[in-house]
Amino acid sequence: MDHDEFKSGDGRFPATRWSVIAAVRSEDDADRKRSLDTLCETYWKPVYKYVRLRWNRSAPDAQDLTQGFFIEMLERELLNRFDGSKSRLRTYLRLCVDSFVMNEDKAARRQKRGGEVQHLALDFAGAEEEISGGTIDAAAIASPESLEEFFETEWLRSLFALAIEDLRTLCSERARDRDFQLFERYNLDGDNEISYAQLAQQYGIAVSEVTNGLAWTRREFRRLALERLREICGDDDEFQREARTAFGRNAG
Amino acid sequence: MRHLSDKALTRLRSGADLPDVGGTRYRLIGQVARGGMGVVYAAEDELLQRRVALKVLEMPGSEGELANRLTREARVLARLEHPGIVPVHDVGTLPDGRVFYTMKFVEGQRLDHYIESLASAPDRLRIFLRICDAVAFAHARGVLHRDLKPANVMVGSFGEVLVMDWGLAKILADVTHAEPNDPCGNIPRLPANGGIGNTSGTGDGRVMGTPGYMSPEQARGETELLDARSDIFSLGALLRYLLTNQLPAHPLPKLDRSLEAICAKACAPERERRYAAVPDLAEDVSRYLDGLAVSAHRESIFDKLARFYRRYRFFIWLIATYLLMRVLLILLIKH
Known part of the structure; x- marks a missing residue:
């Protein structure tokens, strides 16, 4: 996946990110490819982890199935059948993965993909590291509710990780690298919470600078995450629901 | 990444x-x-x-x-x-x-939490009357609440009663200059065809409200037909809740006949059978509190006697005791 595809002109993002669902139904091949790229970028890791843990597949098998799923999604135009009034895109894709894995004829598909279709460049080693990192308990995702919850968490993890990369780029472009470091240090590093005063001391700056830097990065992170979210939702209603899922729970 | x-x-x-x-x-x-x-x-x-x-x-x-x-x-x-x-x-x-x-910032409790500590029915009815005051005022200003329920009423630490959460409110008409001293007047009533322009942000026929508290017409998504009587239905459901501690969907315990009649009239499925305006409902509740006949209930002679007894119980017992004492005194003197 090439992040540069999302850049336009001198800005980081196109003026309006439009839904992958609209793009996939476009006549334009480039739009359709872009929609798959966007979906793949956000969803490949949740799909891979889901196949590994839910379907108990080995790493090579899961890699093959993940690759195959996204290619099949394009070939069989699965997104064309998505109906936003019946389910969220996230749930629809998870059910498609289930169906794909159940119907997979491994040998035939491996041969097909090996011969005709180009593989997607996905960092499976990184995903495998995250699984073996021990934060995911495979035994805890047995029920249908926990499956949905697991997929939702991994989807959110992937979405936020992408938004953080966007934020990193933005901070770099605006010469606000220190603000990004503050954001990383405060939100992402370690398990122990650090105070604004401690951060100010560590960076040799005033507490007010920490406050302002964190407020700005938090605002931009939220905006960037919502931009990405808008793109991978079927319509505005779904976007509103998913945004609540992303930011509404566990807060406060 | x-x-x-x-x-x-x-x-x-x-x-x-x-x-x-x-x-x-x-x-x-x-x-x-x-x-x-x-x-x-x-x-x-x-x-x-x-x-x-x-x-x-x-x-x-x-x-x-x-x-x-x-x-x-x-x-x-x-x-x-x-x-x-x-x-x-x-x-x-x-x-x-x-x-x-x-x-x-209202420091207090939601009504559903507050009434747990409020045992007396008259106290609950007095709170209900204050809710009616606020809703009647809003109606006089051309505003329907459309989501009246215990969770949307706060009781402050000094006993003040506040109706909250007007997010589903519907503006029926611009009557911002209604006479403040005329709480009963200028209550907007829509003609059958909808009449006054609907400026609600939720007037597209989608169902919004709380099951059990919203009127049947609101539940059917007939937003164009809503008027004060829709809020009156919700007030009736709220009154039932105040008197029974039961949500409207639950089987309700038996109430006093007059109160039952008031609730039934407020919550009538056909809006034509409900109170025409909130002050009419409040008037009936006030009359009940004063021991007077209510418009929603046609009393039999026994009901009238029972109400008369309830209202003048103290004096009836006082007179009865006095008469008894007199009789006992006369008997004592004769013997």
Whole structure:
């Protein structure tokens, strides 16, 4: 996946990110490819982890199935059948993965993909590291509710990780690298919470600078995450629901 | 790409959820409630040095249905200056693009929690009358609440009763200059064809409200047909809840006949059979509290006697005791 595809002109993002669902139904091949790229970028890791843990597949098998799923999604135009009034895109894709894995004829598909279709460049080693990192308990995702919850968490993890990369780029472009470091240090590093005063001391700056830097990065992170979210939702209603899922729970 | 731990994920979600009040006069204190439309925070107005409630949309943007509804809610509240309706102080957009408004911070309890400590039926009825006052005032100003329920009524620490959450309110007509001394007058009633323009942000036929408390016409999504009688249905359901502690869907315990008749009339499925206006409903409840006949219930002679006894119980017993004493005294003297 090439992040540069999302850049336009001198800005980081196109003026309006439009839904992958609209793009996939476009006549334009480039739009359709872009929609798959966007979906793949956000969803490949949740799909891979889901196949590994839910379907108990080995790493090579899961890699093959993940690759195959996204290619099949394009070939069989699965997104064309998505109906936003019946389910969220996230749930629809998870059910498609289930169906794909159940119907997979491994040998035939491996041969097909090996011969005709180009593989997607996905960092499976990184995903495998995250699984073996021990934060995911495979035994805890047995029920249908926990499956949905697991997929939702991994989807959110992937979405936020992408938004953080966007934020990193933005901070770099605006010469606000220190603000990004503050954001990383405060939100992402370690398990122990650090105070604004401690951060100010560590960076040799005033507490007010920490406050302002964190407020700005938090605002931009939220905006960037919502931009990405808008793109991978079927319509505005779904976007509103998913945004609540992303930011509404566990807060406060 | 960086892997996010569960802890980092939680921190990001919570952090990004907080409204950005940087550069405003407000300082966040903590989350108070989360509703369908937004989140309410306790905040400090640093300029006036007072605590306020800050209601903010979950999503950024000053456009879109939810943003319009929140702004509308603030404007509706601004036109309803009444001791029973929470006053709004400010409306605007935060630096993160989220629409917000601030209102009085009510320190107290939701009605459904408050009445657990309130055993006396007359006390509950008196609270109900104050809710009716606020709703009648709103109707006089051309505003329907459309989501009256115990969770949307607060009882303050000094006993003040406040009707909250006007997010589903429907403006029937612009009657901002209604006579304040005429609580019964100028209550908008829509003709059968809908009549007065609907300025509600939810007037597209979608069902919004709370099952059990919303009127049948509201549940059918007939937003164009809603008038004061729809809120009267909700008030009837609320009255039942106050008297029985039971949600409307549950089988209800038997009530006093007059109260039962009042609830039944307020909650009649056909709106033509309900009270025509909130003051009529309040009048019946007041009459019940005073031991008088209520319009909703045609009494038999026995009912009248029972009510007469209830109303003058003290004097009846006093006279009876006096007469008994006289008789005993006469008998004693004769013997």
